[in-house]
Amino acid sequence: MPEGLKHERVAAVLTREIKAGLVRRGARLPGEVELARRFAVSRNTVRAALSQLIADGLITTRSGKGSFVIFDGRPLDGRLGWTHSPADPDLEVELRTLRIAHEQTAHRTDRSEKLIVIERLQVAANKPIAWERSWIPALDSLRDLPKRGLVNDSIALTLTRAGLHPDHCRQRLHGRALDPTEAKLLKRRTGSWFLHTERTSWTADDRFAEHSECLLDPSYFELSLDYGTS
Known part of the structure; x- marks a missing residue:
């Protein structure tokens, strides 16, 4: 699968989980290594997926701490x-x-x-x-x-x-x-x-x-x- 499609697939799955409330606001997402292992992709692909979630207003990244959910349950469309x-x-x-x-x-x-x-x-x-x-x-x-x-x-x-x-x-x-x-x-x-x-x-x-x-x-x-x- 092309690298671009891989990061979109990862982002789509994480987006569904966040919007469904499976990962609550304020929760820390698994690290890059764990996500890469879960989706069987490279860390670069994970980083691209996380960047998409940041752009969509679903998560924020704190230096040295990881990525955290900021979506509050309201539609972001x-x-x-x-x-x-x-x-x-x-x-x-x-x-x-x-x-x-x-x-x-x-x-x-x-x-x-x-x-x-x-x-x-x-x-x-x-x-x-x-x-x-x-x-x-x-x-x-x-x-x-x-x-x-x-x-x-x-x-x-x-x-x-x-x-x-x-x-x-x-x-x-x-x-x-x-x-x-x-x-x-x-x-x-x-x-x-x-x-x-x-x-x-x-x-x-x-x-x-x-x-x-x-x-x-x-x-x-x-x-x-x-x-x-x-």
């Missing part, structure tokens, strides 16, 4: 809007689920329907740096989600397992001041300035998949958007 991650790849971030509950609302879904709301907090060094609230449809396969929880703590993976594959979205980004309730949750002063993102996504056949709102501390997060690539 630029067609699905902005992606956000801590600006410091070495930052240890804990994801805490605050609540998962049934809710009936027309909030951002264009029509009233039964939904499941998911609220989560990202914490670094015991300091909240982001808050997220998402609504997803209460499909039969998801009705017991409040009891069983998310698949590998990932909304994206949970939707995929339920047969919902986001295909297109509408998203907004702006900065705004925290209100008293948000400030208390994020342990900041009322009026502190945060990034605010909203995203609604649908499947290819225009079924509602998810609406999410995020408040991100601009001192910790960077946002990126890729487009024009196949």
Whole structure:
């Protein structure tokens, strides 16, 4: 097999494992020697595959320490809007689920329907740096989600397992001041300035998949958007 095709095969397998949650955010990937042995390829091929994962925003490399997963469970396809991650790849971030509950609302879904709301907090060094609230449809396969929880703590993976594959979205980004309730949750002063993102996504056949709102501390997060690539 040509060397180029070999590194693409290795990258494809590792990408699937990372996005499926088999290798969690913050986990260290096996070293080059171990990966080369696993895939029966050269270390140069492994390096090329890892470079592709870095370019795709799935991992980061720390000098002398190895490669670590930075993918947080959200779709990284630029067609699905902005992606956000801590600006410091070495930052240890804990994801805490605050609540998962049934809710009936027309909030951002264009029509009233039964939904499941998911609220989560990202914490670094015991300091909240982001808050997220998402609504997803209460499909039969998801009705017991409040009891069983998310698949590998990932909304994206949970939707995929339920047969919902986001295909297109509408998203907004702006900065705004925290209100008293948000400030208390994020342990900041009322009026502190945060990034605010909203995203609604649908499947290819225009079924509602998810609406999410995020408040991100601009001192910790960077946002990126890729487009024009196949």
